[in-house]
């Protein structure tokens with residue numbers, strides 16, 4: 001018989017990494033390659049990204065402004081962190097139709113795979129950027145502009161340049177998107193695009209020569225009542241296989257009477273971060289369940305299939321007992337008086353204390369949790385959310401959360417209702 005540790009490892013291994021970016025190329029034509037823009041002297045300029053020469057590109061570059069980035073709640077200009085130029089959307093126009101190029105459909109299929117294929121995606125044009133020789137953007141995450149924002153899209157044009165690779169990093173892995181290299185393989189003018197979850201760390205390496213011209217878009221989930229366009233793509237088969245494997249591994253844990261025999265929680269640290277602020281109350285955080293990305297979405301799908309009751313929780317270290325505190329809503333401790341009784345602050349928030357299943361300490365009052373993948377645990381009352389990104393905003397920053405499934409006792413695993421909140425009312 002395999003040990004519980006083996007079974008936990010099997011579940012971990014079955015939470016496979018789903019892609020966190022997708023990319024492609026599109027063929028430009030006369031209509032989609034012209035940029036009309038406002039020059040410094042307020043006259044109009046025009047250039048074709050398919051055929052612009054160095055003088056025309058320098059003209060566009062000069063009409064841009066230095067690009068800032070967000071540091072906590074301020075937009076700052078610092079050439080040691082970001083050297084690039086930008087133009088805001090009110091100062092240029094381009095007839096680049098993401099839907100007609102099939103880019104939106106590709107993102108829906110490849111990034112919102114699985115249970116999300118019919119989600120409406122809204123892409124909001126954000127900036128035009130010019131990276132000339134020596135320009136770069138050091139590692140950052142893109143600032144979420146609302147709680148519905150899930151990704152970023154970059155279009156890179158075939159303007160002559162070398163360098164300026166976009167590097168993505170997550171969980172110790174790195175991917176390179178070298179649009180200059182990709183586009184140099186085509187004789188006809190193409191644009192290269194990449195969409196990625198915006199909480200994935202990324203950087204632009206220095207441009208060695210020429211002008212790297214890009215458009216950036218913010219990607220949002222649209223409103224429920226918006227009609228999806230071209231709902232052609234459906235479930236991909238790898239998702240179905242992966243969810244079957246994960247389901248089998250979790251089911252094997254649930255059937256094991258050594259695993260939380262009296263019931264308790266299975267806990268999963270999530271792979272991605274989600275915009276947290278502005279999600280008021282418990283329902284605000286729980287709405288993230290409909291917006292999970294990649295393998296986090298896979299996990300939710302499997303828990304739903306197994307009829308497990310799941311919630312999202314912020315995890316804090318208890319200051320009172322050797323256990324953790326799960327809180328089902330996004331927390332903002334700023335402005336809160338911090339004293340030794342800070343945990344009472346959580347009493348009306350459905351917080352619950354949980355002991356690790358292997359802990360030598362237990363309490364008859366609190367439940368037990370078995371972590372499958374480790375959570376990010378925030379030290380007591382420090383604000384669990386940090387703000388850093390490509391633009392300063394006060395209202396939306398990313399938060400680390402975990403997913404917990406509440407289990408009933410052996411043979412009645414799925415009977416546990418919504419997680420109760422023991423602990424604070426006594």
Ligand SMILES: O=C(O)CCC(=O)C(=O)O
Nearest residue numbers: 142154166204214216390
């Ligand atoms: O130009 C790129 O490839 C990425 C730019 C970027 O990360 C940003 O503007 O936030």
Ligand SMILES: [Fe+2]
Nearest residue numbers: 141142202390
């Ligand atoms: Fe960025």
